[in-house]
Amino acid sequence: MKMPFDAMDDVPDEALLTLFANGDGTAARALTLRMTPRVMAHAYRLLGDRDEAEDVAQEAMMRLWRIAPEWRQGEAKVTTWLYRVVANLCTDRLRRRRGVDLDAVPEPEDDAPGAEQGLLQQARADALQMALGLLPERQRQAVVLRHIEGLSNPEIAEIMEIGVEAVESLTARGKRALSDALASRRAELGFDDGWD
């Protein structure tokens, strides 16, 4: 059965995946549009490199297409599964990188002071990305999922296959490290209120 494309907006991810497995082309497009941006953004935040993030996003989506016929409804959310696959793929890449190129952590752009609001926002995002790159992988993943993706601690615990308390510990340590890393740059990033 074919459904009109805009009718897919209210269809849950898991149902779309079943439709995809049954050969529905509209479901393929809907899942691509719905999932790829999230997968791409998450991979970028874990890797800090746009080209690598695109490769990871394509591979993660390919794994989703392949597993679709075996997907068991009610066992896991598609997004949970995808976040886990992205994290694993990113970990593999970071391991290959480790000790070889410290330059992979992107440098922030230096045009923030006196720039317009949009540029200031971009500068802050870049600075955060650089600071995230300095965190241990698990701390980075937990902080990104909690504070940028906006997931709950139980969801993150499921994705990372750890307990909720461990998630809380990782995010707390991660945020402390981020604060330390960003403290020295507060003036150039528009903070003049004594944040420390």
Place this chain on the structure above:
Amino acid sequence: MMAGTDRNETGLETFFESARATAPGPSGDLMARVLADAEAVQAARVKAPARRGPRVRFAQLREAIGGWPAMAGLVSAGLAGLWLGVSPPAALNDLPLAGFGAGESALVGMLPGVELDLLALEEG
């Protein structure tokens, strides 16, 4: 200390908001590649089931009668029946078949053409 922690939270939240607002979107090229992968996987799956059909039916039959042990029993029983037909043991001839009619006619009834041919050869 507490005030400092609150300011840290507020300051970090500003960074997180900036990150959310400037999320790196996928390029058009990536979207096209992902969709092409999806369509290729679907197309491959459409072709695949035709070859697997007979195997699935045999598997269903096997499971319906109780799996491989039941299949082995069925085959053994079939072979035993075939052997009894080809080479019946002598004891079978002693069975009291009179109740079903004449002993010879009972066997003739099983293989009528063969029996008549043998009789013709003996008489001829």
